[in-house]
Amino acid sequence: MEGELTKAACKYKMFENPMIEGVKWIDRYALTIDKFWIKLPEYMRNTFVTFAVLLMASTIKGDWIAIVVHLVKHINGTSAVIGEQLNGSMYRTNATGDVNWSDILEFMSLQGLPHFLIWAIVGSFLIYFSAGGFIHWYYYTNRRDRPHEWKCQPEKFLSPELELHEVFVGSFSLLLMSCLSGILSCYAINNGKLLTLYYRWDEYGWWWFVAQIIVIFIYQDYLTYWLHRIYHWPWLYKNFHKLHHTYKQPTAFSVTAIHPIEILHVQLTMLLPIFVIPTHWVAFYIVEIYTYAHGILNHSGVNIKSFWWQPWQPDTMFHDNHHQYFHVNFGFNIFIWDVLHGTYRRKDRVYSEDIFFGKGKSFNEVSSKELLNDLAERKKENPRAYRENVNEYNINDVLVNTLKNKRLASCDSKNE
Ligand SMILES: [Zn+2]
Ligand SMILES: [Zn+2]
Structure with a gap:
């Protein structure tokens, strides 16, 4: 045990090297977590990581508070009590001003809204940083010294500046999504009549309980x-x-x-089913968490890699x-859309930030420089991230031949 801890200490000392990029804020707690972590059996480690991913999933769009509210509604049948009580304690005495917030909130069935917003925001941030920090530590700190074993692009890490940048942008999204979820949750507990959510398992038959999971999943993914x-x-x-x-x-x-703007746009479209079709709250949140x-x-x-029971699900390398x-x-959880619409990555095409519309360009359509860049990018991919540990996009020979032909062609045109 002593030996393992010393090894861990050496590993984290390595990050003090400024040449090695990485998130510094989580490194501070790395040794403490490591001491606890190495004592756990393998199955418990896996359970921890899975739980952290599910917990973070319930939070990134602020859904956790909606899940709690619908669970309360499920247990209590229906309830306007919570919102009414909160509203009464906060606003009923406020009768001196011209604007009576209590009446406005009541008119919109949003009694007790400030409480919902505060809980939604505080809870979301607590979960986001604890679960997200743990997932980050698990891969990016704990296994940082052996990226070829686990990383899709093992030779490149996001710089600490960009790590911080994504946490800031992600935090703003979290704030926005938590407010949206807080408002919806507050409305659901006070009234909820505009929502087409239901709570009795068999209200629309068991067949629909199962079918809606498929319908909502396909609708949202497409x-x-x-x-x-x-x-x-x-x-x-x-x-x-x-x-x-x-x-x-x-x-x-x-x-x-x-x-x-984009995250709000996408989220409102994803929420559409709960305003349009009869949706059991559990079925809806199964799809969301997945x-x-x-x-x-x-x-x-x-x-x-995706499991055998998820034949529709691409491996993580697809979005990487x-x-x-x-x-x-462009797809997320069903790769068929890209295959159907011709936007699935092809071996014989070159892609870059300047080549729009998802179809790439053929080797002959791009310059030698673009081809060389493409070749360099392909080399940065981890073959282990593909099935059978073979990079299915590795076509160095073809590219090298095309490059030779291009050079020959440019020499010929100069000679002419
Ligand atoms: Zn992305
Ligand atoms: Zn994109």
Whole structure:
């Protein structure tokens, strides 16, 4: 044990080397967590990591408070009591001013809103930093000395400045999403009539309970494929989505580091089913947690393969490729959309931030410089992140031949 701890101490000392980039704020607690961590059996470590991912998934869009509220409604049947009580204690005495906030909130069925907002924001930030910090430590600090074992792009780490940047942008998204979730939760407990959520398991039959999970999952994934693809159109990309692509080597914190307008737009579209079709609250949040948990993993930069029971789910390398090559692989949790629409990354195409619309360019359409850049990018990929540990995009020979031909062609034209 002593030996292992000394080894850990040496490992963290290594990060003091300014040449090695990394998140410094989590390194401060690294040795303390390590002491506890190495005593745990393997299955408990895996349980911890899975739990942290699910906890973070329940938080990145502020959903945790909505889950609590719907659970309370589920247990109590229906309740306008909580909001009424909060509202009474805070606002009933406020009768001196011209504006009576109590009446306005009551008119909008938002009694007790400030309480919901405070809880939503404080809770979200506590979970975001504790669960997110732990996931970050688990991969980026604990295993930093052996990136070839686990990282999609093992030779490149996000700089500490960009790490901080993504936490700031992600925190603003968290604030925005927590407010939205707080408002919806407050409305749901006070009235909720505009919502089409239901609480009795068999109210629309068991078949619909199961079917809606599939319907909502496909609806959200296909719609976000298109929204994502549209945000890659040149004007929208440069003004909104480029911010998310600041992180060429994404980490778990990149998942919500998105322009506020874009994240709000996407989130409102994802919430549409609970205003339109009969949706059991549990079914809806099963889909949300699945989607967000995979969002975190897809951005983690860690080589994680999908399970046998998820034939629709791409490996994490799929979205890591999106960050490395920009305008390609627009889908999230169903790779079929990209295959159907011809935006799935192809071996014989070159992709870069300047090549828009998801189809790339053929080797002959790009300059020698662009080809060389592409070759260099391909070399940075970890073959272990692909099935059978073979980089399926490794076509050095073809590229080298094309380059030779290009050089020959340019020599010929000079000679003429
Ligand atoms: Zn994108
Ligand atoms: Zn992304």
